[in-house]
Amino acid sequence: MEPLERYRPIVDDFEAFLDACERPLGNAVRVNTIKASVDRATTVLEEEGVGYEGVDWNPRVLRLETDSPGSTWSSFHGFTHGQEEVSAVPATVLEPEPGERVWDCCAAPGGKATQLAALMDDRGTVVANDSNLGRISALRFNAERLGATSLAVTNDDARNYSLERFDFDEFDRALVDAPCSCEGTIRKNPDALDGWSEGYLDEVSGIQKGVLGRAVQATREGGTVVYSTCTFAPEENEAVVQHALDREDCRIVDFDLELEHSPGLTEWNDEEYDDHLEQTARIYPHQNDTGGFFVAKLEVTA
Ligand SMILES: C[S@@+](CC[C@H](N)C(=O)[O-])C[C@H]1O[C@@H](n2cnc3c(N)ncnc32)[C@H](O)[C@@H]1O
DSSP, rough: OGGGGGGGTTSHHHOOOOHHHHHOOOOEEETTTOOOOHHHHHHHHTTTTEEEEEEEEEEEEEESSOOOOSSSSHHTTEEEEEOOOOGGGGHHHHOOOOEEEEEEEOOOOHHHHHHHHHHHTSSEEEEEEEEOHHHHHHHHHHHHHOTTTTTTEEEEEEGOOOOOOSSSSEEEEEEOOOOOOOOEEEEEETTTTTTHHHHHHHHEEEEEHHHHHHHHEEEEEEEEEEEEEEEEOGGGGGGHHHHHHHSSSSSEEEOOOOOOOOOOOOOEETTEEOGGGGSSSSEOOOHHHOEEEEEEEEEEEE
């Protein structure tokens, strides 16, 4: 827990935050509306005796009373997909429309890419890219099980991603669910902070800045880019968004999120950030009994 001490000055009710980080996280699923309505999925869960509870902010997310959400019939049928509750936030904030071209820059194993396809009624194109070949098979497996036929899978470094392979030259929207130090996953993975170092934050923030920059460049004027991580470190969150604001044609836009959260930071250590960073969302584990996440929404301006 030691690295989390650095967030004492910025987290309201820090002791409650630390307590929540020490509690194991319950399981959640997203209903895959490509294959089943929420009614159909919950009927199947009831028939197999799996208890569930809805959440206020998203009708497609259910908290499950089972230790193995991937071993239910509803999961085998592709009616549900095991996905952490907060992990369903970024695709919801991106608001993709049916028929659009959407780039999921860091997509494996595909929780958010398949969620994007579902939000688009599986119409249009979700280019699901990941640089790690070993994780691509899980992405393909999930896309197939969930019936997401609008997914096109690519295996490249998003930082210098070429669109030459496509018959279009820009996306309508992009999601950067970046590799990160994963501090916010501590409830699911108690070893998440092993090996934590400031050096790693520097290293991974370089990758994050490169991917977010490329996502903005590859998205059309007026299009939307969402940047998310499952970590608390400002070096990987606000500082990365500020880097894009300083170098790319984009601005921060506000968004509604009916899940309790805190505003993004406008300063950290000696750094000052644009005031609009307050319109980004920091979701802490004690606020909604979830994992931790950071989400920012950008509009491309040229
Ligand atoms: C947080 S995970 C993505 C989770 C995924 N969005 C989901 O919802 O299932 C981050 C991913 O970024 C990938 N990655 C790391 N560096 C990358 C890069 N330069 N370009 C593309 N993908 C990258 C990693 O292989 C990893 O799968």
